[in-house]
Amino acid sequence: MAAIKPPLPDPVAVAQNLKGWAATQPRFARYLNARIPVVEALTRWSLELLKANQIPMGISVLRSALALTPDDPVLWANYGTALSKSNASDEAAACLQYSVMLSHQQPHTWLLLGLARQKQGNPGAAEAAYRVALEQEPDSSVAWQLIAALREQLRDYAGACDCLIECIKADGANAAVQANLGKLQYQLGRLSESADAYTKAAGMDSGNAHFRQMARKTTFLRELLQGETIDDAVAHYQNSFTTDEKDSEKDLRDLLHSSFSLLSGFGHLEAAARVGMKQIELWPANASLNYLMSAVAQDQSLDRSPSEYVVEHFNAFAKGFDEQLVGVLGYDMPEKICSAVRKTTAAGHRHETLDAGCGTGLCGPLLRPISRTLTGVDLSPKMLEQAARKAVYDALACEDLTTFLLKSPAHFDLIVAADLMVYFGILTPLFAAAATALRPGGLFALSTELWTGEGYHLQPSGRFAHAPQYVRLMAGLDFEEVFQAETTIRLEANRRLPGNIFILRRRG
Numbered sequence: 001m002a003a004i005k006p007p008l009p010d011p012v013a014v015a016q017n018l019k020g021w022a023a024t025q026p027r028f029a030r031y032l033n034a035r036i037p038v039v040e041a042l043t044r045w046s047l048e049l050l051k052a053n054q055i056p057m058g059i060s061v062l063r064s065a066l067a068l069t070p071d072d073p074v075l076w077a078n079y080g081t082a083l084s085k086s087n088a089s090d091e092a093a094a095c096l097q098y099s100v101m102l103s104h105q106q107p108h109t110w111l112l113l114g115l116a117r118q119k120q121g122n123p124g125a126a127e128a129a130y131r132v133a134l135e136q137e138p139d140s141s142v143a144w145q146l147i148a149a150l151r152e153q154l155r156d157y158a159g160a161c162d163c164l165i166e167c168i169k170a171d172g173a174n175a176a177v178q179a180n181l182g183k184l185q186y187q188l189g190r191l192s193e194s195a196d197a198y199t200k201a202a203g204m205d206s207g208n209a210h211f212r213q214m215a216r217k218t219t220f221l222r223e224l225l226q227g228e229t230i231d232d233a234v235a236h237y238q239n240s241f242t243t244d245e246k247d248s249e250k251d252l253r254d255l256l257h258s259s260f261s262l263l264s265g266f267g268h269l270e271a272a273a274r275v276g277m278k279q280i281e282l283w284p285a286n287a288s289l290n291y292l293m294s295a296v297a298q299d300q301s302l303d304r305s306p307s308e309y310v311v312e313h314f315n316a317f318a319k320g321f322d323e324q325l326v327g328v329l330g331y332d333m334p335e336k337i338c339s340a341v342r343k344t345t346a347a348g349h350r351h352e353t354l355d356a357g358c359g360t361g362l363c364g365p366l367l368r369p370i371s372r373t374l375t376g377v378d379l380s381p382k383m384l385e386q387a388a389r390k391a392v393y394d395a396l397a398c399e400d401l402t403t404f405l406l407k408s409p410a411h412f413d414l415i416v417a418a419d420l421m422v423y424f425g426i427l428t429p430l431f432a433a434a435a436t437a438l439r440p441g442g443l444f445a446l447s448t449e450l451w452t453g454e455g456y457h458l459q460p461s462g463r464f465a466h467a468p469q470y471v472r473l474m475a476g477l478d479f480e481e482v483f484q485a486e487t488t489i490r491l492e493a494n495r496r497l498p499g500n501i502f503i504l505r506r507r508g
Helices: 011-024 026-033 038-051 055-068 073-085 089-102 107-119 123-136 141-153 157-172 175-188 191-204 209-225 230-239 249-265 269-282 287-296 307-317 321-328 333-343 364-370 381-389 401-406 428-437 468-475
Strands: 351-356 371-378 395-398 412-417 438-450 456-458 464-466 479-492 495-506
Touching: 011 026, 011 055, 026 038, 038 055, 038 073, 055 073, 073 089, 073 107, 089 107, 107 123, 107 141, 123 141, 141 157, 141 175, 157 175, 175 191, 175 209, 191 209, 209 230, 209 249, 209 269, 230 249, 230 269, 249 269, 249 287, 269 287, 287 307, 307 321, 307 381, 321 381, 333 364, 333 412, 333 438, 333 479, 333 495, 351 364, 364 371, 371 381, 381 395, 401 428, 412 428, 428 438, 428 468, 438 468, 438 479, 464 468, 468 479, 468 495
Parallel strands: 351 371, 351 412, 371 395, 412 438, 438 464
Antiparallel strands: 438 495, 456 464, 479 495
């Protein structure tokens, strides 16, 4: 883009500044008394001020220096850096852009410009600036690392890995870079490569307990995928603790629990089953594990997730649920389904609304403006505690959804079920209960994960996916379809999970 010269103070203002500073600022006066040229004196003094975190004064001094030499690219770069420290991102980017217009060959300034563009929320322009820096300095490990961070922010984990590998090739390897590479490869399911990276990170920083633990964990997973017996892999894991470290039962329990979820999520069902059997061997089997083992074994005789599983699963994750689901996995169904509801209802109408399977209340703030009353129902008491903190619901109920609906005849004119159908295989009882709770003409908005076969399908994750035609068939007795859209729900195994949104109207 064309660079426009940012405004600078006029000569009269600069002269007044110089006169005042020479009389009141001993450091600046000493530079002048030493016969250092004015611009150089201003530059030296400004850098001292910035180093001492006197940002506003440093910026003012740099502006005066630039007014005297407005074509100095280094001064413009320093000025842009100072503005960036004061969180003036737009002004900083303009100054840095002007600097590289004056002198294109400035790899470090291009990196600074990229950082400023990133602060502006413009990742495309940020990466373009980083790429120019790389063209000018192909072995810049810093540039590769910055692009990697940007790719990670955009959830392009594969691209971020490629950049970190280039960073390491450019002699940018350190423990933090290797660990970040290991983390990204872990998120991609590249478990063998992750083990290599974490092992190198732990070797470079042996005092970092997290690096050591992740090296153990990923090595355990790699051994399982390479055909090692579960007993040998567990023994190797336990023997990897040094005499200064404590190997506890909790460590092993956490290892097996997380490994089971990760392996099944990435489709390594045989290895996941071995981990699950080891859990059952070591600790009494529980309803949740039995259910998930059935899911991994692809037992399609199941038609609903057990209530015990749902409660245990969501109670365990309630505290960090929003951060993990939205921040890490990019879950956006509440926004999508509530937007669809608004498009299919009359402007200004306020509903008697039920947030079915409300969880921590992610839909609540979006439903509140269109609701006369807003009720949430969920099986997990811990999730409902988080929902209550949002202070948007008129009532919250900890109860089985179908039971709650049947006890609420013609009470609601809007039921929203975001990411709830995944815990129901057969939909007939739930749809019949929703029809009971809705007034004639009321709306039932729901989302499903996509199944490309017939009917519904229990996935290794323990969630059910539904064919769109099956949803229509089950809804047909009591509802008419008024809206349907294909969509995605969130990340799983580093891919966006496909699904559908339906809005159904209760026949009257």
